[in-house]
Amino acid sequence: MSNQPDSDNINAKKILPADPMGMGRAVFSATTKLMSNPAKLMQAQLALWQDYQDLLRSTAQRLRGEDASPVIEPEKGDRRFKHEDWDESEAFNFIKQSYLLTSRWLQNTVKDIDGLDEQTAKKADFFTRQFVNAISPTNFVLTNPEVLRKTFETKGENLMSGLQNLLSDFENGDGRLNIKMTDPDAFEIGRNIATTPGKVVYRNDLFELLQYEPATDKVSATPLLLITPWINKYYVLDMQPKNSLIKWLVDQGHTVFVTSWINPDEELAHKSFSHYMTEGALEAIDAVIAATGEKKVNVTGYCIGGTLLASTLAYMAAKKINTVRSATFLTTLVDFTDVGDMRVFIDEKQVEQLEEKMNERGYLEGHEMAGTFNMLRENDLIWSFVINNYLLGNEPLPFDLLYWNSDSTRLPAAMHSFYLREMYIANKLIEPGAIELAGVPIDLTKINVPTYILSTLEDHIAPWKSTFAATQIYQGPVKFVLAASGHIAGVVNPPASQKYSHWTNNKKVADPETWFEGAKEHAGSWWTDWDKWLKQKAPKQNGKPKQVKARVPGSGKLKALEDAPGTYVKMKA
Numbered sequence: 001m002s003n004q005p006d007s008d009n010i011n012a013k014k015i016l017p018a019d020p021m022g023m024g025r026a027v028f029s030a031t032t033k034l035m036s037n038p039a040k041l042m043q044a045q046l047a048l049w050q051d052y053q054d055l056l057r058s059t060a061q062r063l064r065g066e067d068a069s070p071v072i073e074p075e076k077g078d079r080r081f082k083h084e085d086w087d088e089s090e091a092f093n094f095i096k097q098s099y100l101l102t103s104r105w106l107q108n109t110v111k112d113i114d115g116l117d118e119q120t121a122k123k124a125d126f127f128t129r130q131f132v133n134a135i136s137p138t139n140f141v142l143t144n145p146e147v148l149r150k151t152f153e154t155k156g157e158n159l160m161s162g163l164q165n166l167l168s169d170f171e172n173g174d175g176r177l178n179i180k181m182t183d184p185d186a187f188e189i190g191r192n193i194a195t196t197p198g199k200v201v202y203r204n205d206l207f208e209l210l211q212y213e214p215a216t217d218k219v220s221a222t223p224l225l226l227i228t229p230w231i232n233k234y235y236v237l238d239m240q241p242k243n244s245l246i247k248w249l250v251d252q253g254h255t256v257f258v259t260s261w262i263n264p265d266e267e268l269a270h271k272s273f274s275h276y277m278t279e280g281a282l283e284a285i286d287a288v289i290a291a292t293g294e295k296k297v298n299v300t301g302y303c304i305g306g307t308l309l310a311s312t313l314a315y316m317a318a319k320k321i322n323t324v325r326s327a328t329f330l331t332t333l334v335d336f337t338d339v340g341d342m343r344v345f346i347d348e349k350q351v352e353q354l355e356e357k358m359n360e361r362g363y364l365e366g367h368e369m370a371g372t373f374n375m376l377r378e379n380d381l382i383w384s385f386v387i388n389n390y391l392l393g394n395e396p397l398p399f400d401l402l403y404w405n406s407d408s409t410r411l412p413a414a415m416h417s418f419y420l421r422e423m424y425i426a427n428k429l430i431e432p433g434a435i436e437l438a439g440v441p442i443d444l445t446k447i448n449v450p451t452y453i454l455s456t457l458e459d460h461i462a463p464w465k466s467t468f469a470a471t472q473i474y475q476g477p478v479k480f481v482l483a484a485s486g487h488i489a490g491v492v493n494p495p496a497s498q499k500y501s502h503w504t505n506n507k508k509v510a511d512p513e514t515w516f517e518g519a520k521e522h523a524g525s526w527w528t529d530w531d532k533w534l535k536q537k538a539p540k541q542n543g544k545p546k547q548v549k550a551r552v553p554g555s556g557k558l559k560a561l562e563d564a565p566g567t568y569v570k571m572k573a
Helices: 004-015 023-035 038-063 090-111 118-134 145-154 157-172 245-251 273-292 304-319 340-345 348-361 366-375 378-391 400-406 413-425 464-472 512-517 527-536
Strands: 198-203 207-212 218-220 224-227 256-261 297-302 324-330 451-456 478-483 502-504 520-522 547-549
Touching (some): 038 090, 118 378, 224 273, 297 304, 451 464, 451 527, 464 478, 464 512
Parallel strands (some): 297 324
Antiparallel strands (some): 207 256
């Protein structure tokens, strides 16, 4: 018997493109299901044909000089078609509307396929969206009026500049396309970002603890610790002075501490989620107490830092450790039932493939996580830069948040594997006792401290209706606040900017939609509401929040090791 078929299978595996995210399998399954129902497919095609008939009729009316309403318009917030030629030119208006009709039809058709399991349906829908956004006419020279105009005006110099930008991005990414989102030379950590004065007052092999110089003569008695996410660097909370949450908190009279996590390499591959709790959150709390002499701390966790905080508070409850006065969670998931589009990237097969990579080198590369997050907002974080950098030939503008977004960090293999498997896939954190950390069963329902939960309306990473589930878990009094915008801009929203609003509702309800229907919208930043809440929960002296003489970093039991922003934040991936 010949062995040729087996050889063909082996060669096919080598030749066929890898499919680590299961895109090919999902699309194949969706196509198979769609083709098995020809009547439904024909009905969808007839609907598209009718849309095109309406578009042709509308276009003909416009060509005759008659008024005609658009058959379809871009969704609110879609900035791709903002150039005036998309409306004023009949040709480009037709291209725009035909694209919008076709993309809507394709996405709706895929969403309407019966018989797909939930994960395959999510993948098919997500990758269909990626496809239709990739083929947008705005992404091509001949179908983008702004690019065409500049090409004629510059005699093609924009395309030559764009090619240079493309080659430079490949070179900077060591053969991987690393799209430049901002001018990397416009910012420097410690010079014009992360500049709030302070000292490193504690360090271990996982984090540095920064304490900030006071800006007032008196400060709130209870110090404030910020546990930042180690998926990115801490200075998202200390950008430039105008949008630094840390500086603003210092100005309001808080003694502020923040965790600055190390950028781990293969030597820290063994660090687990338990290590981040015992050597991270717990040591940070103890260090703040040592530095200030106070018995209790207000603790805030952001994103995965909030997931760690919830786990730590449950551990402390089990151990009867009572050193946290209040807890604040910023865009934090503890119930992973619905994680939105992030679910596309996290299933058993993908985690297995990810673990193989991480076990080889001991960590997850920072750019791999960054790429995943960028795909959640592909038009804003991918295609807009393709157009600006490569088609228009422009250099990206200086933008501090995008500089931070590009300053990625690695993740230890043991920690990330545990987080994905036990929390994202198995959703064990909300099951009392289902997860053990440092030998202690974790039960979030035992958390009994005043809690402030801040979520954001357009969060693609921690969907607000999922974060709302925590309001039904904790024992203590819980205040839920919803801010406009997304995972970063909704949090980093200084009052002086007078930008995004926020909603509050003091009634305790189980359903997020019911909560939102009864919520009151307030203009401007949530920061002032949070500051007011922190001071309401503070210990009182003569009927007012207790204050003490301003604390100078290094003057307590912890001595200053070096100036903020420290060493760890400057470590590159």
